[in-house]
């Protein structure tokens with residue numbers, strides 16, 4: 001049995017971890033950290049787990065808690081900037097840690113500090129963190145101690161682009177990604193602009209060219225292509241609970257055909273349980289992945305405009321957060337990669 005603890009367990013990403021881990025046959029949840037619900041039943045804020053999870057929340061002081069000695073792995077689902085101490089303590093105690101925040105994703109700490117407008121206080125630990133995009137960094141993940149679980153938008157964009165960049169079919173500069181996210185992407189600490197009355201029946205773009213996921217996406221595009229990268233990224237908030245749909249445009253610099261494109265993606269992803277390719281004009285949709293760890297990818301060569309268009313769909317809370325974290329944990333502990341993640345999407 002793997003003993004696991006969850007920091008930030010009552011946020012939306014934390015709650016998805018709790019839901020997935022509580023039905024994972026190889027995992028025993030040891031602690032559920034929460035300041036707001038300290039000493040309260042976890043099912044008070046999360047009644048969907050009633051009678052299935054008999055656990056009380058506890059506000060954990062990472063420096064003092066003896067509970068840390070009882071676990072093999074810590075999942076950290078705290079807001080950005082709060083996981084650096086947790087990572088330091090876990091390393092010193094020989095525990096594995098999967099951090100769902102951005103604190104260990106960006107390799108260059110000055111870039112993190114610039115985009116996140118805060119200081120990075122674990123620069124040494126940052127060096128050993130592995131970027132947890134499972135399908136791409138599987139081998140490195142297996143032997144790592146600190147895993148930086150990717151952002152939700154980056155997961156949807158990077159899995160969609162990887163074969164094109166590795167095959168040098170598109171340039172690493174000038175890619176355009178237009179993404180739409182459900183409201184749970186913003187977490188449960190509601191902001192005024194995310195109130196039902198302002199999200200429902202409404203679509204709006206935000207942070208155009210300024211979103212914090214840009215350096216993370218560019219870092220990985222540059223790694224895939226082995227050259228400098230730039231992306232024009234526009235996120236939108238759409239009236240869904242969960243789901244991300246990314247539509248990505250790039251110049252077809254080698255003039256590949258629709259047939260070539262489908263063949264290339266088929267070769268790259270043929271053994272990937274969680275990547276489902278759509279061909280012959282079919283396109284993915286958020287409902288097709290909702291509640292699951294799948295990443296659905298649709299492919300289109302537009303010969304008239306000379307563009308390649310890739311469309312990807314994920315559930316932001318699962319493949320974009322908790323599901324990918326569980327997938328990475330499975331790798332760390334040599335379990336089947338889809339253990340605890342076999343749920344099919346919900347439809348309708």
Ligand SMILES: NC(=O)C1=CN([C@@H]2O[C@H](COP(=O)(O)OP(=O)(O)OC[C@H]3O[C@@H](n4cnc5c(N)ncnc54)[C@H](OP(=O)(O)O)[C@@H]3O)[C@@H](O)[C@H]2O)C=CC1
Pocket residue numbers: 008009010011012013014033034035036037076077078079080082100101102150151152184185186187188189316317320321
């Ligand atoms: N939502 C998503 O789709 C995704 C989220 N992530 C990342 O996962 C992490 C958690 O995100 P998410 O679950 O959405 O966020 P939430 O805001 O929903 O939850 C974060 C939780 O952390 C706890 N917390 C502890 N200290 C603080 C603090 N000082 N300020 C605020 N909250 C605190 C809170 O619980 P309590 O008060 O009970 O302690 C809170 O509910 C973030 O780093 C986020 O970027 C990553 C990918 C996707």
Ligand SMILES: CC(=O)N[C@@H](CCC(=O)OP(=O)(O)O)C(=O)O
Pocket residue numbers: 100101102150151152153181182183184185186213235237
């Ligand atoms: C809809 C919405 O607000 N989405 C969030 C996604 C951020 C998120 O969850 O960030 P990480 O994946 O980096 O942790 C945003 O745009 O800030």
